[in-house]
Amino acid sequence: MPTVFIPAQLQSFTGGARKVEVKGKTLREVIEALDAAFPGLRDRLVEGDRLRPGLAVAIDSVICSAGLRQAVRKDSEVHFIPAISGG
Amino acid sequence: MATVKTKKTTKSKKASQIPVRYRVIGTRPIRHDGVDKVTGRAQYGADVQLAGLLHGGILRSPHAHARIRSIDTGKAAALPGVKAVITSADIGPVTDRVVDLGEGATRLQHLRDNILASGKALYQGHAVAAVAATSPHIAQEALRLIEVDYEVLPPVLDLREAMEAGAPLLHEDLHTDDLGTKSMQPSNIAKHLRFEKGDLEKGFKKADQIFEREFLTSMVHQGYIEPHNATAFWNADGRLAIWCSTQGGFTVRQQAAAILDLPVSSIKVIPMEIGGGFGGKIHVYLEPVAALLSKKSGKPVKLVMDRAEVFEATGPTSGSHIQVKIGARKDGRIVAAQAQLAYEAGAFPGSLVVCGMMCIFAPYDLEHQRIDGYDVLVTKPKTAPYRAPGATNAAFASETVLDEIAEWAGIDPLEIRRLNGAKEGTRRADGLVYPRIGFLETLGAARKHPHASAPLEGPNRGRGVASGFWFNVGLKSSVTAAVNSDGTVSLTEGTPDIGGTRTSVAMQLAEVLGLAAADVKPQVVDTDSVGYNDVTGGSRVTFATGLAAIEAARDIERQMAERAARLWGVPASKVKAAGGVYRHATDSKKKITFKELAARLDETGGPVVGKASLDTSASAGGGFGTHIVDVEVDPETGKVQILRYTAVQDVGKAIHPSYVEGQLQGGVAQGAGWALNEEYFYDDQGRLANASFLDYRMPTALDLPMIDTVLVEVPNPGHPFGVRGVGEVPIVPPPAALANAIYRAAGVRLRQLPMNPGRVLEAILTRDGKPPSKA
Incomplete structure (x- = not known):
């Protein structure tokens, strides 16, 4: 199952767990599975049908551009990180 | 300038369909906008x-x-x-x-x-x-x-005072987002973030020595020459x-x-x-x-705006208060690292403290880390990014502590960085794992550089080194490219050209099509005239808009091959393109150059336009730099003179080496100003006392030596030519490198920026426990 790394600001949902394994073949499915296991997480990650503004997702350390449709492999790592650019 | 090349990885070879021997990439053509700028015709x-x-x-x-x-x-x-x-x-x-x-x-x-x-x-x-x-x-x-x-x-000018309960509030409705939980009471702390890896306490238990240090940096401005301006017309x-x-x-x-x-x-x-x-x-x-x-x-x-308005009312970058705790073994291995970064956001939330958090220990492979960040409001202008935003403050702290550890362990400063250095596969504190990176290569190139072993002659002189990281970004870029009948290509971009990107992007298109850089006519256009583009920032344009240009060139190449096929009455699959020449796959007599084919577009179907719109976030590739600096400190005045400076950086592939060298030199110049002179100086009522270039002291050519550059080329596997962003990394190491050099010259560790003569002199005078003279 994909491993989701939980940011510190969301670890209150997971009882302090820094990473969890959930099922899912797409980012949408992973987030739905996260929400099923830890109710309320979805609303902290998604607004409407998109990732929340200011949030980015890296699958296997690569920033995704496909949003919730992004494919996730069984052994993938999923990170939620701030969306930033630079100067 | 020196260039150090490394082999491409297997992955990058697979990603590239373009020969590694380039015709245009790596050359130094005259910039397309040069004449307009030097003759004053460019329109600002x-x-x-x-x-x-x-x-x-x-x-x-x-x-x-x-x-x-x-x-x-x-x-x-x-x-x-x-x-x-x-x-x-x-x-x-x-x-x-x-x-x-x-x-x-x-x-x-x-x-x-x-x-x-x-x-x-x-x-x-x-x-x-x-x-x-x-x-x-x-x-x-x-x-x-x-x-x-x-x-x-009452104004709120001190970052640490702003964080205290009971401080005057800027926004009565602002509550701290404290690791995901909203504070009950309103506060000037907008956000508390954390990155964590491993088991910090376990790591510190393995340490032979723990170093805890505290750092302050001042708010500084980017100092661009042209003031902000805007003209608007709201039509009927x-x-x-x-x-x-x-x-x-x-x-x-x-x-x-x-x-x-x-x-x-x-x-x-x-x-x-x-x-x-x-x-x-x-x-x-x-x-x-x-x-x-x-x-x-x-x-x-x-x-x-006039200059005072620029200083007072536009976004400088954050001043900061950083606490660093690092545990090390006697052999120089870092076993645990902790940092707490508080950055000034200015009057509204949104400092880039998170970038500082991402960068502070990024050059190193550390098993146990915890990094906390605080976004703090003060009654100063809302801060804005400044070249590797947040990373310079952070590196000033971490890289000077590392220097201290090297001295304690009796290890050369470059060697301790190599010993702990990050490489492909290293996981950062924010959780991401590095692809192919070139940090160790920069250390190797720095060690081999004559500067590293040159004797330091004379009293009060010292040499310092420091490293730095910036992750670089990709984001979205669009271009269109139209083939002209004379064999040139008009390239339309939407990313403003700050650092020579018209040319660096045009060169990539030219390389694919087998043209000269001068055969591509780049222009930056308005938002109605090209597809969406993110900003010119994050060192992304040569990488991301370059990728779009490569795709547009391939689009053109495909269409041109179809045109050649029509001329010869064969399927397009029978035409092969390489180096600007289109050849029949089996009939060696049939070939036509790009320019010859461009002249015959009207008889083969009309205009050819290539286009590409990409989201390139996936593979921007981070960059690392290692700097060496020699200084002389005047023990009577505290003035620091930079004697020699060498900047080594992993640049991926330098498309136009002169531009890349210029980026490194510019970053060093700005970093040196930040380190030694620049600061927003407020009176106790919060009035900026130095809102002019006369009083806000940026370095001039008289303050700096020639800055030597070494371009280490470790190709980014996410780009066909191996491009990495280069503009941000070079501002990261200078304050730390200079602080380390000052220490070796004067025996004092400066932990507050700027390290201006007053501060250096005070440190020298109190070095042996003596208070500074009141005279």
Whole structure:
């Protein structure tokens, strides 16, 4: 199952767990599975049908551009990180 | 300049269909915009002239923190020649919400309040009202006639005091987002973030020695030469045109649309030539104000800041308070690292403390880490990015502590970095794992450089080294490219050219098509004339817009192959293109050059236009730098003279080496200014005391030696040519490298920026426990 790394600001949902394994073949499915296991997480990650503004997702350390449709492999790592650019 | 090449990885070879022996990449053609710039023909925002143009001015708060009880604009509006006067009331009501600006999100109310204060002025220079008049002089006279009744409130100038409970609040409705939980009481701390890896306590238990140090850095400005400017014309049909100096026409469009509650399609932004930005020309300040003045007056309106306005009212970068705790073994291995970074956000939330958190220990492979970050409001201008935003402050802290550890362990400063250095497969504190990176290669190149082993002759001299990291970004870019009948290609881009990107992007298109760089005619156009582009920032344009240009070139190449096939009456699959020549796959007599084929487009189907729109976030590739600096410290005055400077950086592949060298040298120059002289100097009432280039001391050519550069080329596997962003990394190491050099020259560890003569002298005088002389 994909491993989701939980940011510190969301670890209150997971009882302090820094990473969890959930099922899912797409980012949408992973987030739905996260929400099923830890109710309320979805609303902290998604607004409407998109990732929340200011949030980015890296699958296997690569920033995704496909949003919730992004494919996730069984052994993938999923990170939620701030969306930033630079100067 | 020296260049160190490394082998491409297998992965990058697979990614590339382009030969490693380049015809254009790696050469130094004359820049496409060079003649216009050196002859004064290039058009900047202040040059904009339109029929009926009005001149605007902005009234700014003289107070750092004040409630605005009332604003009376009656006398100003009655002055002959005045055509419009506006305050925040003219922006109109709008429901507050979080707006996504493509590269970050912010509260709409904060965005609006920063361009025209409503309710409270939150820093000296905060815009309060604006006028448009038939001349700049009348506009200035009208500003003097606006009467503002202020209730002056206590300023909040010290970051640490701002964090304390009971500090005067900038925003009574702001509660701390403390690791995901909203604080009960309002606070000046907007956000507390954390990255964590491993088991910190377990790591510290393995340490032979633990080093805990504390650092302060001052707010500094990017110092671009060209002031902010904006001209706007709100047409009678509701369409709005904005001419301005910006790092991104599309972000100006997005921000203006949000502030003015307009659809983006009704706004056209024309980015003019830009005289520097370095991150400071991403936020809007004048554009929506000029638009509102134009709407009210029915005329085009131009606003141009003077230098004091730029300092007082645009975004400098954060001052900071950083605490670092590092545990090390006697052999120099780092076993645990902890940091707490508090960054000034200015008057509204949104410092880039998270970038500092991502970068502070990024050059190293550390098993146990915890990094906390705080975004803190103070009554100073809202901060903006500045070249590797947040990373320079962070590296000043971590890289000087590392230097101290090297001395304690008896290890060479470059060696301790190699010993702990990150490489492919290293997991950072934010969780991401590095692909192929070139940090160790920069250390190796630094060690081999003659500077590293040159004798230091004379007293009071010392050598310091430091490293730095910036992750670089990709984001979205679009280009179109039209083939001309003379065999040239007109390349249309939407990313403003700050650092020579017209040429570096054109070179990539030329390489694919087998043309000379001069055969490509690049231009940066308005937001109606090209697909969406994110800003010029994050060291992304040569990488991301370059990728778009490569795709557009391949699109052209495919179409040109079809045209050759038509000429020969064969399927397109029978035509092979390479180096600007199209050949029949099996008949060696049939071949035609790109230029010959371009002349025959009319008989083969008409114009050929290539295009590409990409989201390139996936593979930007981080960059690392290692710097060596020699200084001499005058023990009587505390003045630090830089004697020699060498910047080594993993640049991926240098498309135009002169530009890359220039980026490194520019970054070092700015970093040296930040380290030794520059700071926002406020009096106790929050008034900026040095809002001019005379008093805000940026380095000049007289302050710096020739800066030597070493371009280490470790190709980025995410780009066909191996490009990595190069513009941000070089500002990261200088303050730490200089602090380490000062230590070796004078025996004092400076932990506060700037390390100006006064501070250095005080450290020298108290070095042996003696207080400084009161004389």
